Amino acid sequence: MLVVRKYGGSSVAxxxxxxxxxxxxxxxxxxxxxxxxxxxxxGKTTDxxxxxxxxxxxxxxxxxxxxxxxxxxxxxxxxxxxxxxxxGGKAVSLNAMQVxxxxxxxxxxxxxRTIHRERIDNELERGNVVLxxxxxxxxxxxxxxxxGRGGSDTSAVALAAALHADVCEIFxxxxxxxxxxxxxxxDARKLDEISYDEMLxxxxxxxxxxxxxxxxxxxxxxxxxxxxxxxxxxPGTVVKEDSKMERMLISGVAADxxxxxxxxxxxxxxxxxxxxxxxxxxxxxxxVDIILQSTGHDGLQDISFTIxxxxxxxxxxxxxxxxxxxxxxEIAHDDNVAKLSIVGAGMATNPGVAALFFEAxxxxxxxxxxxxxxxxxxTVLISENDIDAAMAAVHDKFQTATVNMRKx
Ligand code: ADP
Ligand code: ASP
Ligand code: MG
Numbered sequence: 504m505l506v507v508r509k510y511g512g513s514s515v516a517x518x519x520x521x522x523x524x525x526x527x528x529x530x531x532x533x534x535x536x537x538x539x540x541x542x543x544x545x546g547k548t549t550d551x552x553x554x555x556x557x558x559x560x561x562x563x564x565x566x567x568x569x570x571x572x573x574x575x576x577x578x579x580x581x582x583x584x585x586x587x588x589x590x591g592g593k594a595v596s597l598n599a600m601q602v603x604x605x606x607x608x609x610x611x612x613x614x615x616r617t618i619h620r621e622r623i624d625n626e627l628e629r630g631n632v633v634l635x636x637x638x639x640x641x642x643x644x645x646x647x648x649x650x651g652r653g654g655s656d657t658s659a660v661a662l663a664a665a666l667h668a669d670v671c672e673i674f675x676x677x678x679x680x681x682x683x684x685x686x687x688x689x690d691a692r693k694l695d696e697i698s699y700d701e702m703l704x705x706x707x708x709x710x711x712x713x714x715x716x717x718x719x720x721x722x723x724x725x726x727x728x729x730x731x732x733x734x735x736x737x738p739g740t741v742v743k744e745d746s747k748m749e750r751m752l753i754s755g756v757a758a759d760x761x762x763x764x765x766x767x768x769x770x771x772x773x774x775x776x777x778x779x780x781x782x783x784x785x786x787x788x789x790x791v792d793i794i795l796q797s798t799g800h801d802g803l804q805d806i807s808f809t810i811x812x813x814x815x816x817x818x819x820x821x822x823x824x825x826x827x828x829x830x831x832x833e834i835a836h837d838d839n840v841a842k843l844s845i846v847g848a849g850m851a852t853n854p855g856v857a858a859l860f861f862e863a864x865x866x867x868x869x870x871x872x873x874x875x876x877x878x879x880x881x882t883v884l885i886s887e888n889d890i891d892a893a894m895a896a897v898h899d900k901f902q903t904a905t906v907n908m909r910k911x
Contacts, residue, residue, distance in 0.1 A: 504669040505627075506531060509541040509637060509659035513676040514733035515579055516546035518586075524674075524733065525586035528632055532592070537627045539666065541637040541659040542583060544575025549638075549652070565610035569639075569649045573599070576636035576655070583634050594632040597622065599639040599647065604658070606640030606648045609788060613640055613648035614716070615657065618665035635662060656717035664724035671726050672739075673713065678732035679740035680705070680712055683756040683898045687891050691898065694754065696741040701754045701846055704880045708844035709759025718742065752856055752905050753847030756898045758890050760841045762792070763815040764872070766807040767822060769832030772799035779829055780806060783821045789814040793842075793875040793884060803832075807873065809884060812838055840872065841890040844882040845897060851878050855904075863900035869893045 515521050532538045556563045580596035587594035603619030626633045637655025642648045650657050663671035681691040699722035706715040721728045731739030770776045797805040822834045850856040873884035
């Protein structure tokens with residue numbers, strides 16, 4: 504079998520953990536498999552590199568940020584190769600340039616376009632465990648790019664797809680995908696399996712156990728994807744096309760605290776204003792999520808929207824610079840907000856789901872600022888101060904409702 508494994512930062516945080524993972528990898532190889540391992544930067548390395556950059560230049564260019572951040576992953580693969588060598592095994596570490604992981608041009612949020620397999624194939628043939636840096640690629644200018652925070656999952660799945668691996672296993676610090684973040688909601692339940700679509704919504708709404716794009720790639724290329732613990736032997740969660748699990752009302756609750764809201768207030772109520780605002784955001788590579796437009800009053804209107812918290816400064820600057828052209832009276836923002844979402848393929852056929860969700864919000868006295876829905880998801884924007892309690896309340900409400908439903 505050809506196996507791709509990915510270990511997250513917490514799983515390789517120190518020498519002891521590096522050796523534990525090295526032993527696991529060698530066992531898989533000894534069992535007769537070819538093994539490719541994607542690694543993230545150790546522990547909080549990426550965060551500390553970001554902090555270092557901020558000390559020097561808070562407005563560092565995205566190109567230089569990528570150059571800096573990519574070093575974290577390079578440390579991990581080299582250290583892992585050394586550990587495997589120390590244990591008498593064969594391994595080689597490769598960065599994105601050596602493999603040939605080509606991405607789009609965009610720094611800090613690049614997408615993988617092509618992965619060259621020759622070098623990896625050669626190394627596997629030589630009996631090496633191939634250790635590949637996660638999170639990074641190379642663009643057409645020959646520069647290092649990164650894939651966005653949490654992007655090593657995507658590196659692993661894209662490698663599995665490109666090399667037609669038999670399985671892609673994501674090893675992390677929890678033993679699978681849960682109905683809510685198990686660190687916040689104590690009685691969250693582990694799912695044995697979940698569909699690509701549901702996982703995609705959970706991931707895009709902040710359940711950071713998988714990088715959103717890794718699920719997109721897995722779905723597109725039908726990669727067998729498993730989320731497992733790097734500490735216990737528990738079987739984990741299988742992410743696949745069609746989950747045959749008994750349908751619950753919802754499959755999970757997700758929270759995203761890294762969100763900011765921008766309100767462009769008092770704009771002339773005429774065609775083209777929304778286009779101008781969102782065109783500006785697109786020009787800055789800022790993804791916009793929930794959008795709310797007020798009904799006009801006195802010939803004026805307000806447009807509010809949410810973006811990732813990391814993009815707030817760039818977005819505000821672009822709007823302030825164009826305030827007059829947008830005819831805006833004021834540009835306000837709030838970064839003390841968070842998104843709470845419920846996700847489940849069952850909700851399309853269950854009219855009571857929305858009501859239960861809003862009842863849980865009401866019961867816990869949480870004020871809703873914005874709402875957005877899709878066929879399998881409802882999201883609300885609330886104050887960040889309320890998010891943990893609201894997540895627990897909503898999870899509890901659906902847990903109880905599902906138990907009651909089973910009794911009927
Ligand atoms: P890694 O460093 O291995 O990539 P991450 O920190 O990126 O790990 O992702 C794992 C974390 O995701 C868990 O520690 C957990 O707190 C969080 N998480 C959020 N939502 C969920 C969920 N629904 N199921 C499991 N874990 C979740
Ligand atoms: N090291 C990167 C990050 O912290 C990528 C990853 O962990 O997946 O975001
Ligand atoms: Mg991660």
